[in-house]
Amino acid sequence: MQLTQAQIAAIAPDTQTIARAQAVASPVKWPAGGRDERALWGQCRGAELYDVAVDLRDFATRCTCPSRRRPCKHALALLMLALGGMVAPGAAPAWVDEWLAEREPKGPRRPPDAEAQQKRIAEREAKIAAGLDELERWLDDLLRQGIAAAPSRPWEFWDQTAARLVDAQAPGLARRVRALHAAAASGDGWPERVAERLGLLGVLVRAYRGQETLPDGPRADVRAQIGWTQGQDELLLGAGVRDAWHVLGARVEEDERYRSQRTWLAGRDTGRPAVVLAFAAAQAPLDRSLLPGTIVDAELVFYPGAAPVRALVKERGEARRLEAFPGAGVDASLGEWAAALARSPFVETFPLALANVVPVRRKDGWYLRDARGDALRIAARFERTWELAALAGGRQIGAFGEWDGETLWPLSAWVDGELEEL
Amino acid sequence: MTRYADLVKVALLGRGRKQAPPDDGPFGGLDLAARLAAAALCDKAGRLPARIDAGGTRAPEHDLPRASAAASRALATILAAFPEVLPEWLDRCRAAGRRVRERDLPALLELARTTPRLRPAVAGVLGGRGRWLTGENPAWAFAAEADAADWETGARAARAALLRRRRAEDPAAALALLESTFSADGGEDRAAFVAALEVGLSPADEAFLERALDDRRKEVRRAAAALLTRLPGSRLARRMDERLRACLHGARVVFPAACDDAMIRDGIEPVPPKGVGAKAFWLFQIVAAVPPAGLPWDKLLRGEHAPLFLAAGSRAALVHADADAAERFLRRAAAGDEGADPELVEVLPAARRHALLEELVDNREPEALALVLRAPPTLSPGLSRAAVRAASRAPYRGRILAELARRIDPHVDPDLHPILADQLPVLELRARIHRELPSPSSS
Numbered sequence: 001m002q003l004t005q006a007q008i009a010a011i012a013p014d015t016q017t018i019a020r021a022q023a024v025a026s027p028v029k030w031p032a033g034g035r036d037e038r039a040l041w042g043q044c045r046g047a048e049l050y051d052v053a054v055d056l057r058d059f060a061t062r063c064t065c066p067s068r069r070r071p072c073k074h075a076l077a078l079l080m081l082a083l084g085g086m087v088a089p090g091a092a093p094a095w096v097d098e099w100l101a102e103r104e105p106k107g108p109r110r111p112p113d114a115e116a117q118q119k120r121i122a123e124r125e126a127k128i129a130a131g132l133d134e135l136e137r138w139l140d141d142l143l144r145q146g147i148a149a150a151p152s153r154p155w156e157f158w159d160q161t162a163a164r165l166v167d168a169q170a171p172g173l174a175r176r177v178r179a180l181h182a183a184a185a186s187g188d189g190w191p192e193r194v195a196e197r198l199g200l201l202g203v204l205v206r207a208y209r210g211q212e213t214l215p216d217g218p219r220a221d222v223r224a225q226i227g228w229t230q231g232q233d234e235l236l237l238g239a240g241v242r243d244a245w246h247v248l249g250a251r252v253e254e255d256e257r258y259r260s261q262r263t264w265l266a267g268r269d270t271g272r273p274a275v276v277l278a279f280a281a282a283q284a285p286l287d288r289s290l291l292p293g294t295i296v297d298a299e300l301v302f303y304p305g306a307a308p309v310r311a312l313v314k315e316r317g318e319a320r321r322l323e324a325f326p327g328a329g330v331d332a333s334l335g336e337w338a339a340a341l342a343r344s345p346f347v348e349t350f351p352l353a354l355a356n357v358v359p360v361r362r363k364d365g366w367y368l369r370d371a372r373g374d375a376l377r378i379a380a381r382f383e384r385t386w387e388l389a390a391l392a393g394g395r396q397i398g399a400f401g402e403w404d405g406e407t408l409w410p411l412s413a414w415v416d417g418e419l420e421e422l
Numbered sequence: 423m424t425r426y427a428d429l430v431k432v433a434l435l436g437r438g439r440k441q442a443p444p445d446d447g448p449f450g451g452l453d454l455a456a457r458l459a460a461a462a463l464c465d466k467a468g469r470l471p472a473r474i475d476a477g478g479t480r481a482p483e484h485d486l487p488r489a490s491a492a493a494s495r496a497l498a499t500i501l502a503a504f505p506e507v508l509p510e511w512l513d514r515c516r517a518a519g520r521r522v523r524e525r526d527l528p529a530l531l532e533l534a535r536t537t538p539r540l541r542p543a544v545a546g547v548l549g550g551r552g553r554w555l556t557g558e559n560p561a562w563a564f565a566a567e568a569d570a571a572d573w574e575t576g577a578r579a580a581r582a583a584l585l586r587r588r589r590a591e592d593p594a595a596a597l598a599l600l601e602s603t604f605s606a607d608g609g610e611d612r613a614a615f616v617a618a619l620e621v622g623l624s625p626a627d628e629a630f631l632e633r634a635l636d637d638r639r640k641e642v643r644r645a646a647a648a649l650l651t652r653l654p655g656s657r658l659a660r661r662m663d664e665r666l667r668a669c670l671h672g673a674r675v676v677f678p679a680a681c682d683d684a685m686i687r688d689g690i691e692p693v694p695p696k697g698v699g700a701k702a703f704w705l706f707q708i709v710a711a712v713p714p715a716g717l718p719w720d721k722l723l724r725g726e727h728a729p730l731f732l733a734a735g736s737r738a739a740l741v742h743a744d745a746d747a748a749e750r751f752l753r754r755a756a757a758g759d760e761g762a763d764p765e766l767v768e769v770l771p772a773a774r775r776h777a778l779l780e781e782l783v784d785n786r787e788p789e790a791l792a793l794v795l796r797a798p799p800t801l802s803p804g805l806s807r808a809a810v811r812a813a814s815r816a817p818y819r820g821r822i823l824a825e826l827a828r829r830i831d832p833h834v835d836p837d838l839h840p841i842l843a844d845q846l847p848v849l850e851l852r853a854r855i856h857r858e859l860p861s862p863s864s865s
């Protein structure tokens with residue numbers, strides 16, 4: 001695929017490693033090396049001679065050096081050399097072939113004991129049912145007494161209820177209850193936000209109990225919202241959607257234990273949005289095989305739901321540089337958002353690609369205004385508005401971001417034919 | 423259907439209170455929750471975008487080519503891990519006639535806001551887009567450029583910058599602009615504007631500066647005296663020269679008897695700092711004001727007042743940018759004599775500076791390396807080699823090598839790499855900067 005330095009920087013564990021890699025990215029340090037359509041490989045002279053390889057399909061790397069940082073500087077340097085056109089095509093040595101073969105996805109695992117599994121599911125259903133009863137009583141109490149005191153409730157008030165829902169094996173509900181704490185502390189308009197979220201919790205209680213009466217899509221949504229997950233292996237057996245997918249932006253969020261990444265895609269021919277999630281422990285690098293600013297032919301398998309957006313990559317080809325930005329005006333984009341809500345009330349963030357918008361600063365914050373004068377507010381906590389303003393220079397640009405119904409969190413800007421990550 | 427806002431009111435006050443329900447819909451059990459969710463959903467799906475009238479300013483077309491992608495990546499590396507290399511990057515970018523990438527502007531302007539000494543270098547790489555951006559954010563007004571129409575209303579820094587720009591184009595017109603508001607400007611403004619006359623300074627400015635010697639504000643008087651001192655043949659320069667001749671008879675020194683009003687008017691401080699004799703202090707200031715050429719330095723620097731003359735002479739060499747005198751005093755500084763200002767290395771043209779420093783380092787003068795660390799990048803290959811070798815013998819070599827790594831030729835001999843092992847990332851980074859931002863003279 002066509003590499004760029006920004007992409008190399010993106011997969012690096014930190015800037016120091018980039019700087020060190022730059023010092024190693026000199027042909028004199030590489031007595032051997034080559035590339036084919038699958039991988040780059042080479043030998044790098046360090047304290048010893050290290051065998052280095054990069055799988056070009058997903059940028060997984062391998063190196064015999066003792067560094068604990070991955071990708072290590074040798075792998076990054078190999079990518080830099082390739083970027084500089086200094087790695088010639090050739091036949092892969094045997095150890096590269098073996099490594100690539102090891103990395104091929106394995107066949108589905110042996111199905112576990114069906115009877116034991118049925119038993120576990122039944123036990124969990126019983127716990128969830130009891131958890132829902134308790135949640136209903138809690139909601140009923142709250143709405144009977146009124147939510148006026150919600151902003152002064154301590155974290156424990158929400159966390160205790162959430163913890164009981166975790167015990168009831170309904171982690172999705174627990175997350176929604178914990179989010180009430182932030183909603184109650186969100187300043188102006190908090191009653192609307194808290195009431196809406198309490199309402200959705202009530203809807204989930206009812207919908208889960210009556211799930212047999214729901215069509216497949218909404219039923220899958222409700223089960224996912226409660227916290228049932230679907231095995232990836234099983235999902236990948238199903239048919240996917242083939243398209244050339246624009247990779248438009250990635251949002252990384254951290255909590256104390258791990259980092260999560262949402263990479264947003266848009267199908268060129270289907271027009272479908274998709275999001276691919278990745279998780280990593282606090283220090284480990286996140287998967288960056290889908291790089292914003294590229295377009296990749298791929299088959300995506302969507303998690304079932306009424307408005308499926310979350311997806312897994314089943315098969316993919318090489319990524320190319322993105323050459324067009326699939327944007328729309330503010331009004332049409334909000335139409336898409338409304339349509340998504342109509343299919344599933346549980347949608348929390350929705351990808352918006354806005355064409356021909358200008359960042360505008362007003363007394364109450366920043367907006368993106370389109371050619372007709374319709375404007376969406378940029379999230380107050382977003383810190384890179386000045387970068388966005390500098391990129392635009394008061395002119396119309398394309399902007400991509402996550403919309404939550406009130407504010408947009410920009411993730412990239414399309415300026416002069418280039419996607420700039422924010 | 424009942425409005426969401428009315429349902430939220432019920433939720434706020436509580437279903438248990440004796441309040442009139444907004445309608446006769448169901449409120450028991452989960453009913454209120456379900457109705458809240460439905461009404462909220464309709465509200466959310468139906469919300470209209472804000473309407474904002476067209477307006478706001480557009481940046482001008484780009485006036486400079488953008489720094490290459492590789493140069494921008496080097497800048498990102500610098501900002502993340504090697505801030506000590508930033509001045510060199512900025513200088514080379516400006517010298518190459520390039521501007522920074524748009525997205526790097528906010529980070530650079532923030533740095534310049536918190537680190538004022540970077541401001542001139544940052545201003546040189548902003549380009550039209552960057553200058554436009556400084557007009558959008560009041561926090562970056564220090565870098566905003568006033569145009570002539572703003573002369574009467576602009577902030578001090580912007581007006582001083584405007585004045586300096588106009589001086590470079592048309593010194594007389596700029597002086598007229600300054601005089602048009604001078605009597606109404608505040609004291610600190612006046613001092614900043616007088617100092618700006620250093621750009622394009624000529625005898626045509628003398629009359630104005632001579633009047634400024636009588637300004638009611640001390641900072642203004644001092645700035646005017648400093649400029650007149652540097653103006654060859656000015657009346658002030660002639661007066662200083664006469665004062666010096668009264669004090670020096672050959673190499674024999676007669677200290678001034680008093681500091682009269684005329685001396686004070688010409689910028690001589692009457693009150694010495696603690697521990698310094700008043701007469702010696704007056705003589706120091708007189709010597710420092712007069713061009714150093716033509717004085718019997720060999721004798722003066724051997725006489726009993728040698729430290730005074732070394733300090734005053736090096737000051738004079740700085741003020742008058744006298745390279746021969748600078749070299750003389752730098753040799754003394756390298757030998758360890760106190761008083762000579764190491765800043766003199768900047769008075770010498772680069773080639774002469776590098777040759778002199780290389781000679782001093784090769785002769786193992788005790789303070790030679792300290793002088794090398796005052797020289798801006800990039801040192802000549804010969805001096806780079808000599809300095810690295812000398813540093814490898816020095817105590818605290820780690821710190822010295824780190825300082826040297828910012829200055830030496832980044833393509834220094836590979837056989838010195840073992841000494842510079844810890845500095846190789848910096849040198850590699852600087853080599854990339856040199857490749858991506860070639861200086862006009864070397865390309």
